[in-house]
Amino acid sequence: ARPHCAAAAKARHFKWEISNMFWSPDCEEKVVIGINGQFPGPTIRARAGDTIHVELKNALHTEGVVIHWHGIRQIGTPWMDGTAAISQCAINPEETFTYRFVVDKPGTYFYHGHYGMQRAAGLYGSLIVDVAEGEEEPFKYDGELNLLLSDWYHESIHTQMVALSSKPFRWIGEPQSLLINGRGQFNCSMAAAHTPGATQCAAVNRQCAPVVLPVQPNKTYRLRVASTTSLASLNLAIGNHKMTVVEADGNNVDPFAVNDIDIYSGDSYSVLLTTDQDPSSNYWVSVGVRGRPPRTAPALAVLNYRPNRASKLPALAPPATPAWDDYEHSKAFTYRIRARAGTPPPPATADRRIELLNTQNRMDGGTRWSINNVSMVLPATPYLGSLKLGLKSALAAARPAETFSRGYDVRQPPTNPNTTAGDNVYVLAHNATVDVVLQNANALARNVSETHPWHLHGHDFWVLGYGEGAYRGDAADEARLNLRDPPLRNTAVIFPYGWTALRFVADNPGVWAFHCHIEPHLHMGMGVVFAEAVDRVGKVPKEAVSCGATASALMNGDHL
Numbered sequence: 116a117r118p119h120c121a122a123a124a125k126a127r128h129f130k131w132e133i134s135n136m137f138w139s140p141d142c143e144e145k146v147v148i149g150i151n152g153q154f155p156g157p158t159i160r161a162r163a164g165d166t167i168h169v170e171l172k173n174a175l176h177t178e179g180v181v182i183h184w185h186g187i188r189q190i191g192t193p194w195m196d197g198t199a200a201i202s203q204c205a206i207n208p209e210e211t212f213t214y215r216f217v218v219d220k221p222g223t224y225f226y227h228g229h230y231g232m233q234r235a236a237g238l239y240g241s242l243i244v245d246v247a248e249g250e251e252e253p254f255k256y257d258g259e260l261n262l263l264l265s266d267w268y269h270e271s272i273h274t275q276m277v278a279l280s281s282k283p284f285r286w287i288g289e290p291q292s293l294l295i296n297g298r299g300q301f302n303c304s305m306a307a308a309h310t311p312g313a314t315q316c317a318a319v320n321r322q323c324a325p326v327v328l329p330v331q332p333n334k335t336y337r338l339r340v341a342s343t344t345s346l347a348s349l350n351l352a353i354g355n356h357k358m359t360v361v362e363a364d365g366n367n368v369d370p371f372a373v374n375d376i377d378i379y380s381g382d383s384y385s386v387l388l389t390t391d392q393d394p395s396s397n398y399w400v401s402v403g404v405r406g407r408p409p410r411t412a413p414a415l416a417v418l419n420y421r422p423n424r425a426s427k428l429p430a431l432a433p434p435a436t437p438a439w440d441d442y443e444h445s446k447a448f449t450y451r452i453r454a455r456a457g458t459p460p461p462p463a464t465a466d467r468r469i470e471l472l473n474t475q476n477r478m479d480g481g482t483r484w485s486i487n488n489v490s491m492v493l494p495a496t497p498y499l500g501s502l503k504l505g506l507k508s509a510l511a512a513a514r515p516a517e518t519f520s521r522g523y524d525v526r527q528p529p530t531n532p533n534t535t536a537g538d539n540v541y542v543l544a545h546n547a548t549v550d551v552v553l554q555n556a557n558a559l560a561r562n563v564s565e566t567h568p569w570h571l572h573g574h575d576f577w578v579l580g581y582g583e584g585a586y587r588g589d590a591a592d593e594a595r596l597n598l599r600d601p602p603l604r605n606t607a608v609i610f611p612y613g614w615t616a617l618r619f620v621a622d623n624p625g626v627w628a629f630h631c632h633i634e635p636h637l638h639m640g641m642g643v644v645f646a647e648a649v650d651r652v653g654k655v656p657k658e659a660v661s662c663g664a665t666a667s668a669l670m671n672g673d674h675l
């Protein structure tokens with residue numbers, strides 16, 4: 116850090132109370148988890164180098180809570196990562212816990228619950244980090260707009276969790292609505308005039324009124340877009356407007372122009388939008404589902420060219436989402452994402468390669484997702500405490516496999532559908548360069564392979580490449596890897612029947628989750644844990660790990 120930046124860095128204090136409350140995200144009244152009576156939660160805005168303090172009171176009364184700061188690497192503060200059972204104990208009802216961490220890198224981020232399925236109950240908000248005082252972005256814009264995308268189910272997360280854990284399994288189905296900044300319309304459309312058979316929304320409740328994005332003609336806007344969906348993969352387009360992608364997951368990318376962007380759960384982007392269209396009209400911003408047969412209507416927002424009234428209906432119909440299974444369209448977008456010049460390149464070689472086969476399986480009469488045929492279950496005592504104290508009970512005797520059988524046919528349902536539960540903890544050496552190959556496969560049903568966005572905590576990784584079918588690690592696969600300008604990200608997608616190769620340096624001691632960002636899939640075991648140089652973790656605050664076996668050990672005089 117340069118001295119003038121350090122001097123300007125600020126402490127930013129927030130006081131939050133988390134509670135259940137009645138809310139109508141899509142005009143149907145349900146219970147959401149709100150923060151300070153708001154849904155989505157308040158936006159945190161800071162400058163790179165600032166320290167965020169969130170004094171968080173849990174007013175949920177009968178359940179714990181934690182908050183994960185998605186995309187913030189928590190360098191040196193792994194106990195602030197907000198992952199229940201991994202980095203900290205869930206905060207008990209009526210208790211207060213203070214998150215304290217540095218936002219070291221500018222970018223578009225968000226925060227969300229990371230305990231059970233609380234994210235899907237609406238526990239999320241935006242976290243935006245501007246460049247440090249005196250620094251400049253490498254692209255120019257006149258104004259900024261922020262869209263936090265999510266999906267919404269009418270069933271409570273408690274019902275959803277029971278369904279997913281039931282024997283036999285009950286799938287939760289598709290979300291009822293898509294939300295933009297927490298607002299959607301379930302049984303009516305704002306664009307009924309353009310949508311045969313749809314009912315025009317009547318005077319709407321403020322909580323579900325469409326988002327209006329006011330713009331001046333002939334200006335350039337930075338549109339920040341992040342997705343915290345539970346299930347849905349999304350596509351965003353703006354009638355008649357092109358967009359230029361400039362940032363992905365808090366890292367600048369080589370700018371490229373598109374008509375629409377795909378955005379998977381856990382992703383964030385900045386796109387530049389120039390308001391160069393007929394200024395007498397407004398335009399629809401449309402967000403639709405992809406990668407799964409869409410049973411959820413698109414979400415709409417209004418790009419409001421001032422001085423037109425916001426209520427002036429756009430002349431054009433909302434842009435249509437590409438066909439849900441047009442994977443070539445999705446791949447074309449994803450493959451175009453390259454690092455902006457100046458981004459640090461990856462190390463030329465790796466010290467270790469971990470290959471992770473993603474399969475859907477059966478376990479004890481239920482349905483699970485597994486990695487190398489082991490489905491992740493989380494412990495009662497958070498790893499950060501139990502591994503730091505070296506508690507014998509922390510890990511099972513056997514470590515998970517580094518690879519999967521070369522003979523595995525990724526195009527067919529598993530021949531042995533049965534799986535077992537395990538901790539899926541990989542122990543990483545300090546500063547090791549680690550390659551991870553995520554391998555997709557056929558699910559339990561024939562001819563089904565789904566898209567999974569994987570999110571890594573504590574790090575950005577370089578996305579080295581993608582391939583079709585089974586990864587073999589041979590010369591042909593190696594040739595698909597990009598070591599020249601791979602983008603740095605914290606979330607990467609695996610396409611159906613394909614693989615994705617990532618590289619990162621284990622330079623941030625801590626215990627970090629790495630998992631599918633689809634909330635029901637994580638609940639069904641689709642993840643692993645990286646225990647990275649835990650002996651080098653600094654002094655863990657007692658209040659982060661005063662539960663389970665760590666609490667007992669601390670009471671017996673052990674020191675963290």
Ligand SMILES: O=C1O[C@H]([C@@H](O)CO)C(O)=C1O
Pocket residue numbers: 286558565635636639
């Ligand atoms: O995990 C999932 O389960 C269902 C289906 O595969 C079984 O009902 C589905 O669509 C998922 O994504």
